[in-house]
Amino acid sequence: xxxxxxxxxxxxxxxxxxxxxxxxxxxxxxxxxxxxxxxxxxxxxxxxxxxxxxxxxxxxxxxxxxxxxxxxxxxxxxxxxxxxxxxxxxxxxxxxxxxxxxxxxxxxxxxxxxxxxxxxxxxxxxxxxxxxxxxxxxxxxxxxxxxxxxxxxxxxxxxxxxxxxxxxxxxxxxxxxxxxxxxxxxxxxxxxxxxxxxxxxxxxxxxxxxxxxxxxxxxxxxxxxxxxxxxxxxxxxxxxxxxxxxxxxxxxxxxxxxxxxxxxxxxxxxxxxxxxxxxxxxxxxxxxxxxxxxxxxxxxxxxxxxxxxxxxxxxxxxxxxxxxxxxxxxxxxxxxxxxxxxxxxxxxxxxxxxxxxxxxxxxxxxxxxxxxxxxxxxxxxxxxxxxxxxxxxxxxxxxxxxxxxxxxxxxxxxxxxxxxxxxxxxxxxxxxxxxxxxxxxxxxxxxxxxxxxxxxxxxxxxxxxxxxxxxxxxxxxxxxxxxxxxxxxxxxxxxxxxxxxxxxxxxxxxxxxxxxxxxxxxxxxxxxxxxxxxxxxxxxxxxxxxxxxxxxxxxxxxxxxxxxxxxxxxxxxxxxxxxxxxxxxxxxxxxxxxxxxxxxxxxxxxxxxxxxxxxxxxxxxxxxxxxxxxxxx
Amino acid sequence: xxxxxxxxxxxxxxxxxxxxxxxxxxxxxxxxxxxxxxxxxxxxxxxxxxxxxxxxxxxxxxxxxxxxxxxxxxxxxxxxxxxxxxxxxxxxxxxxxxxxxxxxxxxxxxxxxxxxxxxxxxxxxxxxxxxxxxxxxxxxxxxxxxxxxxxxxxxxxxxxxxxxxxxxxxxxxxxxxxxxxxxxxxxxxxxxxxxxxxxxxxxxxxxxxxxxxxxxxxxxxxxxxxxxxxxxxxxxx
Numbered sequence: 001x002x003x004x005x006x007x008x009x010x011x012x013x014x015x016x017x018x019x020x021x022x023x024x025x026x027x028x029x030x031x032x033x034x035x036x037x038x039x040x041x042x043x044x045x046x047x048x049x050x051x052x053x054x055x056x057x058x059x060x061x062x063x064x065x066x067x068x069x070x071x072x073x074x075x076x077x078x079x080x081x082x083x084x085x086x087x088x089x090x091x092x093x094x095x096x097x098x099x100x101x102x103x104x105x106x107x108x109x110x111x112x113x114x115x116x117x118x119x120x121x122x123x124x125x126x127x128x129x130x131x132x133x134x135x136x137x138x139x140x141x142x143x144x145x146x147x148x149x150x151x152x153x154x155x156x157x158x159x160x161x162x163x164x165x166x167x168x169x170x171x172x173x174x175x176x177x178x179x180x181x182x183x184x185x186x187x188x189x190x191x192x193x194x195x196x197x198x199x200x201x202x203x204x205x206x207x208x209x210x211x212x213x214x215x216x217x218x219x220x221x222x223x224x225x226x227x228x229x230x231x232x233x234x235x236x237x238x239x240x241x242x243x244x245x246x247x248x249x250x251x252x253x254x255x256x257x258x259x260x261x262x263x264x265x266x267x268x269x270x271x272x273x274x275x276x277x278x279x280x281x282x283x284x285x286x287x288x289x290x291x292x293x294x295x296x297x298x299x300x301x302x303x304x305x306x307x308x309x310x311x312x313x314x315x316x317x318x319x320x321x322x323x324x325x326x327x328x329x330x331x332x333x334x335x336x337x338x339x340x341x342x343x344x345x346x347x348x349x350x351x352x353x354x355x356x357x358x359x360x361x362x363x364x365x366x367x368x369x370x371x372x373x374x375x376x377x378x379x380x381x382x383x384x385x386x387x388x389x390x391x392x393x394x395x396x397x398x399x400x401x402x403x404x405x406x407x408x409x410x411x412x413x414x415x416x417x418x419x420x421x422x423x424x425x426x427x428x429x430x431x432x433x434x435x436x437x438x439x440x441x442x443x444x445x446x447x448x449x450x451x452x453x454x455x456x457x458x459x460x461x462x463x464x465x466x467x468x469x470x471x472x473x474x475x476x477x478x479x480x481x482x483x484x485x486x487x488x489x490x491x492x493x494x495x496x497x498x499x500x501x502x503x504x505x506x507x508x509x510x511x512x513x514x515x516x517x518x519x520x521x522x523x524x525x526x527x528x529x530x531x532x533x534x535x536x537x538x539x540x541x542x543x544x545x546x547x548x549x550x551x552x553x554x555x556x557x558x559x560x561x562x563x564x565x566x567x568x569x570x571x572x573x574x575x576x577x578x579x580x581x582x583x584x585x586x587x588x589x590x591x592x593x594x595x596x597x598x599x600x601x602x603x604x605x606x607x608x609x610x611x612x613x614x615x616x617x618x619x620x621x622x623x624x625x626x627x628x629x630x631x632x633x
Numbered sequence: 634x635x636x637x638x639x640x641x642x643x644x645x646x647x648x649x650x651x652x653x654x655x656x657x658x659x660x661x662x663x664x665x666x667x668x669x670x671x672x673x674x675x676x677x678x679x680x681x682x683x684x685x686x687x688x689x690x691x692x693x694x695x696x697x698x699x700x701x702x703x704x705x706x707x708x709x710x711x712x713x714x715x716x717x718x719x720x721x722x723x724x725x726x727x728x729x730x731x732x733x734x735x736x737x738x739x740x741x742x743x744x745x746x747x748x749x750x751x752x753x754x755x756x757x758x759x760x761x762x763x764x765x766x767x768x769x770x771x772x773x774x775x776x777x778x779x780x781x782x783x784x785x786x787x788x789x790x791x792x793x794x795x796x797x798x799x800x801x802x803x804x805x806x807x808x809x810x811x812x813x814x815x816x817x818x819x820x821x822x823x824x825x826x827x828x829x830x831x832x833x834x835x836x837x838x839x840x841x842x843x844x845x846x847x848x849x850x851x852x853x854x855x856x857x858x859x860x861x862x863x864x865x866x867x868x869x870x
Contacts, residue, residue, distance in 0.1 A: 043739050069726045095737040097850055099725045121725075123849045124704075162860025162870050163739045163853075211697055211856075212704060212849065 027055040028111030032085075032104045034118040038127045038214075041156040042096055042164050045089050045122055046082035049104045052113060059108040063087040068099035096122040126213035128166060129154035131189075131206045136224045139192075145229050147172075147193040151206050154216070165211045175201040175223070196226045665746035665811050672748075672809040686862045688804050693855040695797045696754075700848040702790040706783060707841040710834070713777060718835050728843035729820045730760050735850055742857055748811030750854040755801050757847045758794060760818035765791050767824055768840055775837060776830045797851075 030052020039045035051061060063076035076087035087102075100122075104115040131151040139148050149170060157164045170191050171180040185191050185206075196202070202225075205218040255262070714722075725731070735753055736742035742750075769791050772784035805812035822840070827833040860870035 068724065069731075091738070096739075097735065097846055098737055121846065123846065123853075158739065160860065160870050161739075161743055162857040163742065165856050211852070212700060 026057050026108075026110055027053070029053065029055045029057075029059040029106035029108045029113045031113045032061060032106045032115040034102060034104055034115055037102070037118070037120050037125050039094070039122050039125050040127060040129050040154070041158060042122060042126055042210075043091050043156070043158075044094050045120075045125060046086055047076075047089070047102055047118070047120075048082065048086045049115060051085055051106060054106075055108050055110055057108040057110060059106050061085060062105045062107065063102060064105065065100050065102040067095065067101075094122060098122070124212070126164070126210045128157050128164070128208055128210055128213070128216045130216045130219040131166075131168060131208050132219070134204065134206050134219050134222050136202075136204050136222050138224065138226065143229065143234075144194075145196060145226060147196065147202065147204070147224060147226075148190065149193065149204055149206070149222075150190045151219070152189065153208065157210075166208045167211065168206060168208045169215075170204065170206050171218070172202055172204045175203055180205075198226060199228045200226050202226065665749050666744070667746075668809065668811055669747040669749075685804070685807055686859065688800065688807070689855060689859040689862050692797060692800050692804060693852065693859045695793055695800065696848070696852040696855050699790060699793045699797060700845070700852045702786050702793065703841065703845045703848045706786050706790070707838070707845040709779070709783065710777065710838050710841055714834060714838050718831065718838065722835055722839050722842075725842065725846065727839075728846070729764070729822065730757055730818045730843065730847050733757065733760075733816055733818055742853070746811070747858055747861060748805075748808055748814075750858055751801065751805050751808055751812040752814045752816075754851045754854045755798070755805060755812075756816040756818060757851050758798050758801065759815060760820065761794065761844060761847060762798070764820045764822065764840060765794055765844070767820075767822070767826065768837070768844075770824075771826045771833070771837070774833075776834060 032052050033050040035048050035050050037045055037047035047063065049061065049063070051059065061079075063079075064073050065076070066073055074093070076089070077093070078088040078090065079086065081088035098121065100118075100120050102118045102120065106113045106115075131153055132155060133152040134149065135151070136147050136149045138145050140146075151168070153159050153166055157166060159166055165187065167187055168185040168189070168191075170183045170185055170193075172183070172193055173180045174197065183191065183193070193202075193204075201223060204222045204224065205220070207216045207218045209215045711719075733753065733756060735757075736745050745753075765787070769784070769787040772780055772787050775783065777783060822836070826836040826840070863870055
């Protein structure tokens with residue numbers, strides 16, 4: 001009943017109140033919102049809320065909370081410490097690692113409103129206060145100043161027991177600047193700052209954060225003025241040094257850039273070969289005619305270049321009869337020998353040139369064919385040649401008829417080339433040259449590598465076809481041509497000799513210095529009074545055969561009519577016997593035929609290699625081997 | 634001391650065994666504290682004084698890293714959890730480690746002996762060995778957009794946890810027998826976090842929140858121990 005009266009009274013009061021405040025609308029309060037809760041030291045915490053509309057009426061706010069594990073509802077006891085719309089939980093009310101369920105209730109005359117509950121745990125809402133007592137002092141490090149900042153942790157935070165662990169952060173800037181320089185400090189409470197501007201004013205701030213929590217606010221500014229720390233003396237020196245250093249750097253850089261030019265100045269390069277007046281660029285561009293124009297010398301007959309055929313002897317026409325061509329084709333190694341002779345003998349004249357003409361020989365020489373075939377051919381040729389030889393010798397020894405293209409060489413005419421180079425006439429030199437050709441060509445092809453050893457020996461076992469062609473050649477206008485022919489022929493023959501004689505010459509290896517046979521042996525004098533000659537091995541050729549049992553006679557001389565004077569056989573035999581004893585190498589007697597320029601009998605036979613050349617001449621023997629001693633081979 | 638342990642004077646039936654335990658703990662605390670102090674002094678006098686602070690420093694660094702990882706993970710997943718999930722999430726009291734009595738404020742924590750603190754830390758760590766594995770295995774099937782990074786973090790967390798466990802074993806060996814006491818806190822959640830997508834998410838979130846808190850506990854205990862042992866180095870604390 002009492003309550004009823006009270007209720008009625010209240011109702012009337014409210015009605016009166018409403019009538020009094022007529023025109024205004026009132027409502028229940030709006031829903032408040034819990035904004036955040038923070039704990040500065042893990043021992044207490046504060047929660048703040050945002051009130052809703054108050055509904056026009058005075059509204060009260062209350063905070064209720066529940067702790068984890070119990071349904072008991074607690075009410076906040078301190079609404080003031082934290083400011084307006086806050087609730088402060090003191091140490092007694094605060095538990096860590098306990099979940100709080102907090103609700104704020106707004107109440108006004110008309111009703112109340114509950115906020116959404118907020119679940120928090122103290123351990124993750126820690127936000128400390130800023131560090132305190134920030135002090136910055138200027139220290140000196142050997143004349144260079146630096147700042148030392150020191151501070152204390154916020155008062156309430158118990159870092160000493162380790163309950164809360166704080167890490168700090170410092171920031172510094174010049175007073176007039178806008179951007180801060182932030183330094184992470186860690187757990188220490190002291191920090192040094194270097195690199196200061198002289199006479200600058202710095203502003204420093206510090207803040208902290210727990211190991212797992214929020215950053216505190218920045219502390220208050222601390223200003224510090226850095227003194228002027230450049231003493232006058234030092235500054236001048238520093239300036240001077242810096243300047244000189246820069247100058248040095250610039251100079252060295254310039255030097256480096258121009259190093260190449262300087263090198264050219266100081267150490268000029270050795271000029272390479274350069275043709276005066278030759279424009280390299282023109283040459284490169286391809287206009288060689290223009291490039292060479294500058295090289296024009298007035299008296300240089302370059303205008304005749306166009307008619308080069310006249311001046312330049314590129315080739316020599318050689319007329320070779322058919323038989324000879326066949327023979328020549330069988331020799332293909334001879335050109336090398338011929339070339340060799342060119343190397344050894346210096347005076348290469350027209351005859352020699354043609355003889356040594358590489359192209360010429362190559363044209364003529366073909367593949368090596370069957371030796372037997374060659375041999376038979378040669379025999380056939382040999383007969384014919386012999387016939388011709390005889391004819392020649394009969395007619396004109398000195399000046400053979402070149403029409404047939406046969407030139408015969410008479411080796412004994414030859415004198416050692418070096419000595420007689422100046423004295424002998426061209427003919428002998430030609431002959432000598434030929435002899436070289438011959439000797440070179442007589443290379444045993446079996447054991448000696450063909451083209452770089454002195455000519456070896458040839459066996460004369462198949463001498464049926466062997467013969468020498470020799471040349472009495474004088475200065476003749478067409479000498480070159482026939483001589484090439486002869487050379488060819490000779491070479492062909494000797495090649496054949498080599499081929500045929502290869503198998504039968506094992507013993508030839510032992511010869512120390514195998515030399516070619518330069519001697520020609522008169523085989524016989526046939527019925528036509530022609531001398532049939534055949535090549536003869538040198539003195540120390542053991543295998544030189546005499547088996548044909550040919551008679552041989554020594555040419556005594558040539559008389560005025562260019563007739564060969566031959567010695568009798570007996571005289572020759574005597575000589576032979578004499579000579580045999582002198583042979584260094586053993587066995588066979590060297591058969592020799594010499595063309596004696598002097599009528600005397602040879603007193604002693606001379607050994608080809610060591611004998612002086614004069615003796616040879618005296619004796620009338622010519623050994624082309626001696627000629628080969630001269631040029632080093 | 635007893636008052637400090639239990640702040641709520643109004644106790645219910647369920648709270649009574651807890652209060653008894655707390656009493657025991659308090660008694661144990663004083664005894665243990667003395668013992669720990671003696672041990673520390675002895676070891677300090679003998680040659681091994683330097684080792685323990687250094688080891689504690691390392692241990693606390695590792696526990697710091699462990700908590701950072703779990704914190705990141707929990708926040709990452711919580712942000713994606715729909716409101717309904719938050720509502721239906723089990724309360725933190727349902728964590729499997731909530732039965733372990735640990736100090737709840739600074740005074741309590743500072744009163745607990747080193748050995749006890751170490752024991753508590755080790756117990757908590759051991760209790761999470763299996764659930765972390767479960768979390769790591771379930772990470773790939775988690776209906777979350779960044780499950781790859783979550784999986785990586787969980788693996789890293791697992792590694793840190795193992796390392797810390799080994800380190801604490803060594804440390805506790807130096808601290809005396811009281812530190813060797815381990816409380817078993819069995820995990821009953823099973824190897825599967827849930828059948829449907831929502832329950833999986835909810836359970837994942839719940840477990841991570843529990844882990845986050847416990848890892849913070851471990852970290853705090855070790856840091857308290859660190860400062861206690863580092864009397865010669867006041868710089869750190």
